[in-house]
Amino acid sequence: MLSVRDIYKTYEGAPLLNGLSFDLAQGEIIALLGTSGSGKSTLLRIIAGLEEAESGAVYWDGVDLAQTPAHQRGFGLMFQDYALFPHRNVYENIVFGLRMQKRPEAEIEKIVGERLKSIRMESFAKRPVTELSGGEQQRVALARALAPDPRLLMLDEPLGALDRGLREELTKELRQTLRDSHKPVIYVTHDRQEAFGLADRLLILHDGVIVQDGSPQELFERPANAWVAEFLGLGNLISANDLTKNAIQEEKPKASDDDRWLLRPFDAQIGESQTDTSFQFEGEILDCVYMGERYQTGLRTAQGTVLSIETPHLCVMGEKIKVYWPAEKVQCLKS
Amino acid sequence: MKRSIWQTLLLWVLPLAFLLIFFYQPLLAIFRLVFSAQFSQGWKLFRWSQITKPLAFTLYQATLSTVLTLVLGLPAAYLFARFDFAGRKFLRVLITIPFILPTVVVTAAFNTLLGPRGWLNLGLMSLFNLSAPPIHMLNSLSAILLAHIFYNTSIVIRMVGSNLSRLRQNLPLAAQNLGASPWRAFKEVTLPLLMPAILSATLMVFLFDFTSFGVVLMLGGPQFSTLEVEIYNQAMNRFNLPVAGLLSIVQLAFTLLVSVLINRSKQPRYGKAALASESSGLREARTRWEKIFVIVMVVVLLLLMVTPTLSLLTRSFFTFDAARGERGELKTGFTLRYYRELFENREQSLFYVPPILAIRNSMIYAGITMLLATVLGLISVYAIQKSGKLSRFLEPLIMLPLGASAVTLGLGFLIVFGGTVLTQGRFQALIPVAHTLVALPMVIRTLLPALRGIPENLRLAAKSMGASPLRVFREVDLPVLFRAIAVSLLFAFTISLGEFGASSFLSNTAMPTIPVAIYRYLSQPGALNYGQALAMSSLLMVVCVAGSLIIEQIRLPGEEVF
Secondary structure (H helix, E strand, O other), X not given: OEEEEEEEEEEOOEEEEEEEEEEEOOOOEEEEEOOOOOOHHHHHHHHHOOOOOOEEEEEEOOEEOOOOOHHHOOEEEEOOOOOOOOOOEHHHHHHHHXXXXXXXXXXXXXXXXXXXXXXXXXXXXXXXXXXXXXHHHHHHHHHHHHOOOOOEEEEEOOOOOOOHHHHHHHHHHHHHHHHHHOOOEEEEXXXXXXXXXXXXXXXXXXXXXXXXXXXXXXXXXXXOOHHHHHHOOOOEEEEHHHHHHHOOOOOOOOOOOOOEEEEOHXXXXXXXXXXXXXXXXXXXXXXXXXXXXXXXXXXXXXXXXXXXXXXXXXXXXXXXXXXXXXXXXXXXEOO | OHHHHHHHXXXXXXHHHHHHHHHHHHHHHHHHHHHHHXXXXXXXXXXXXXXXXXXXXXXXXXXXXXXXXXXXXHHHHXXXXXXXXXXHHHHHHHHHHHHHOOXXXXXXXXXXXXXXXXXXXXXXXXXXXXXXXOOOOOOOHHHHHXXXXXXXXXXXXXXXXXXXXXXXXXXXXXXXHOOOOHHHHHHHHHHHHHHHHHHHHHHHHHHHHHOXXXXXXXXXXXXXXXXXXXXXXXXXXXXXXXHHHHHHHHHXXXXXXXXXXXXXXXXXXXXXXXXXXXXOOOEEOOOHHHHHHHHHHHHHXXXXXXXXXXXXXXXXXXXXXXXXXXXXXXXXXXXXXXXHHOOOOOOOOOOOOOHHHHHHHHHHHHHHHHHHHHHHHHHXXXXXXXXXXXXXXXXXXXXXXXXXXXXXXXXXXXXXXXXXXXOHXXXXXXXXXXXXXXXXXXXHHHHHHHHHOOOHHHHHHHHHOOOOHHHHHHHHHHHHHHHHHHXXXXXXXXXXXXXXXXXXXXXXXXXXXXXXXXXXXXXXXXXXXXXXXXHXXXXXXXXXXXXXXXXXXXXXXXXXXX
């Protein structure tokens, strides 16, 4: 379906997108994850044809879209700030795309009616969009993007402007809407919870390229490098150097100086390991926070390295304990 | 509690008394004169055509001027809001200059460009060896229109341009994404969102064109008469005060109507949903059409907005002919003579006064106006601020003089303080008063936002530490208001220096102001007169431009008087 090839784009002289490529299959929902300023929004605009890449190409079913202007691409984009037309009411916003397609008036009315119903805002049709709450605006923006039946739907941080409670509620609603639409979807966010909750596949954008592309499970189990692991918040990342200093008992692992060892908090075992291959640490409890069922505990070693571990019981601050990670649970990652 | 009400009322006394005596009394006198004359003579004193003809022409030229100003101003607003090009900032400053120029300067400038002794005619004459100037642009409707375009284009550029540059870029892009072509997106989204600003600017330009006096009087010539010019003619040349008064009432009614519309149109419509707080970035012209657009616009703007002032400055340093009545040597080329002549008293001069006297007069009037307007303005803004809800009724009373034209003021003064038109000597003292009335609304609009910007907590804090009310004013208000007061002083000063309408009614033939002197020099034959008019206009222009540049420097960001 959609193929993005070697996109290159600079921002104020520095490369923003540096030869980025990926593919999207029919009906697939992918989440594009990256820090703010990593070029996610720019990439969406390039795909939509609203901005031009300096080199590279966007294909749809094998056809290069270089000559297709934005308004003929049929790609729906929901903007981060929603970009609802302030001079038009809810109905007039949703109807805009359909009017541009010159559909018959009866059909238009039916579609908009369905859209309004699906977002449970039938009674809001005549409301000015400037009077809507953040959540309502988000729903109208989604309805407007979906109304002209785009062949691809792109959402730019659709829940980014909302507060957390509303965000969790709308994530579920959004998942249902996106599944029901059976459209290929690119979902841009910097929030991993949102991405894990919505997407079939995740693309991690870093330094202008896709550094990892896989299912949530793949990313979680086998992060491509230390940056991905840190970005996804997978656990402690210890340099080989720190490891040599801290670990009490270890079989010299083979790794270069730049590599990082990923020690996941929930893999930490309290006590002393029985095998030589484990990663053994000793330290003082810094803090201990109840997270429901388990405790998230901070541990500081004598060398000053702080490790995050999960413990089944409350630890006393200042208490000295020993923890270890079995060797098979520890991953060595390229930085 | 009671005491504070009395104090507030006390604040109102001075500004209201000033306005009652010098604005409402003359205005009322005009009404009384017109209606008593009509009643006693049974409405037969005038022919309807005396009113309808100037009114029709005023509406006609104002509409035409406004349309033409928009034709230039809207693309220019687009140019400055979107594109970056070499010299952009400099051009931006240059095109704001016309707006602050006194009408006599504009007249003189167009004279040096298009007049019989202007650059264009001189150039064509020497090029084709002609004996008479080939272009007769002065005393024509096109001269009036050109001058109005010259004056008001910067209003459109500023009001529409600032909205366009802050318009959320995602809105038209969203339209394109939903299937609208770029042109359609502009029509369906960008244009409707800009409409309030365009409407405001249009009304504002229309108001200025409608009330235009000096330009029409001096560039249009005798065959063109707007309401303003006709008021002047009827009062000063035909001594027909009732008709002049009736014209004033018609004029006032129209300007009030347009002012009300302007106030309505200024209410924010879509707010933050349409406009970002900062302007979006500029970009260089990319496609061939964009490049052509930028080049054409820059050239047109330079021609229409910059050449007149440039031509005034240069022409004031050149002599071409020894005109009739002068026995001077025939010298062509660079000269400082016109400037030197400003300071010499030529006994045989056709003129009653040496130019230096006009300069002295204007300086005195401007000094008095500056102090009077700022002191009255300061008292007024405190009165407005302290009265709370009551100020909603009192504020318009103070701001109304903006709606009345200077010519109407002059006429009212004639009626109330004049006795007969011919005893003009007594009016000298009224000139700074009239100038104060013209400047007061601007001064209040400068001071009021600054005063409202002072958090009440600052004053309470000072009070709680034991400061007396006067001390609070000195320690809290004054430092914050300082810039605004400086801006007000400068505003009032430059307004007074350039004011022509009221001065033309009130100034004694022996005691002209600078603009009145320039008007007289321009309408007299002789190269020396012409040169002196140009030299004086150039000086006045330099002072006004310097004043407005200083105002721009010390004005706090975000305070726009218009």
